[in-house]
Amino acid sequence: MIAGKKVRLRPVEVRDLEFCQMLYNDPRIRQMVVGWDFPVSMAAQNKWFEASAGNTTNLRLLVESDEGEAIGITGLWDIDWHNRNAMTGVKLKYGGTEGKGYGRDTIMVMNAYAFFEVGLHRLWGLIIEYNIPSLKSYIEKSGWKVEGILRHHVFRNGTFHNVYYVACLKSDFLAVPDAVDYVPREIPDGMHRCRLEVFQEE
Numbered sequence: 470m471i472a473g474k475k476v477r478l479r480p481v482e483v484r485d486l487e488f489c490q491m492l493y494n495d496p497r498i499r500q501m502v503v504g505w506d507f508p509v510s511m512a513a514q515n516k517w518f519e520a521s522a523g524n525t526t527n528l529r530l531l532v533e534s535d536e537g538e539a540i541g542i543t544g545l546w547d548i549d550w551h552n553r554n555a556m557t558g559v560k561l562k563y564g565g566t567e568g569k570g571y572g573r574d575t576i577m578v579m580n581a582y583a584f585f586e587v588g589l590h591r592l593w594g595l596i597i598e599y600n601i602p603s604l605k606s607y608i609e610k611s612g613w614k615v616e617g618i619l620r621h622h623v624f625r626n627g628t629f630h631n632v633y634y635v636a637c638l639k640s641d642f643l644a645v646p647d648a649v650d651y652v653p654r655e656i657p658d659g660m661h662r663c664r665l666e667v668f669q670e671e
């Protein structure tokens with residue numbers, strides 16, 4: 470369990486697969502994200518789940534509200550262990566979650582996990598130019614930077630749209646005023662002293 474201020478991240482379980490399918494197939498979400506594929510069946514969703522077990526370059530995490538309700542998916546895609554970077558993204562369900570700070574909290578806690586637990590140095594992503602909630606959550610609120618524009622990179626609703634190539638270095642994340650709240654403490658309270666006492670007894 471990876472805890473933010475408003476959300477928690479945990480592994481995806483079999484019981485979440487219907488929720489994942491709903492999220493993936495929701496046309497409101499599909500038109501906001503860069504990745505595109507045919508709608509997924511439950512059989513395809515199950516296959517995806519089985520294939521994801523033990524995958525060390527792709528991590529999917531379920532986003533839960535603090536009441537324990539499944540509200541979204543986030544993760545790390547294409548982890549490059551040598552260059553210590555990965556792609557990331559978030560999808561939250563529509564209906565009751567919008568504008569409550571869940572998106573920004575998910576991004577911040579995912580950043581902290583990637584930089585301080587996984588050991589990555591850089592995260593990157595793609596945002597369609599009209600996705601204002603995503604631009605606000607990543608760029609205005611979470612330390613991410615626009616690094617470039619991919620012209621006419623996606624085709625949605627019959628039109629080509631530009632896409633922002635965005636990224637966040639560990640140092641960009643740490644420059645966010647409340648980043649420190651998300652950084653895991655290195656050693657639990659009291660442990661330094663315990664260690665010292667053991668050492669002195671020896």
Ligand SMILES: CC(C)(COP(=O)(O)OP(=O)(O)OC[C@H]1O[C@@H](n2cnc3c(N)ncnc32)[C@H](O)[C@@H]1OP(=O)(O)O)[C@@H](O)C(=O)NCCC(=O)NCCS
Pocket residue numbers: 497498501502503558559560561562566567568569570571572573574594595596597600601602603605606610
């Ligand atoms: C993008 C997404 C994660 C944002 O989640 P959210 O929980 O609604 O966002 P937050 O409540 O954390 O809001 C973050 C900021 O964005 C702003 N924002 C959110 N929705 C907005 C909207 N529809 N219009 C304008 N601003 C919006 C918020 O006001 C807030 O800024 P503020 O603190 O100055 O008020 C969510 O909308 C989502 O999952 N969308 C569908 C999938 C998607 O687009 N994923 C990202 C792909 S790159």
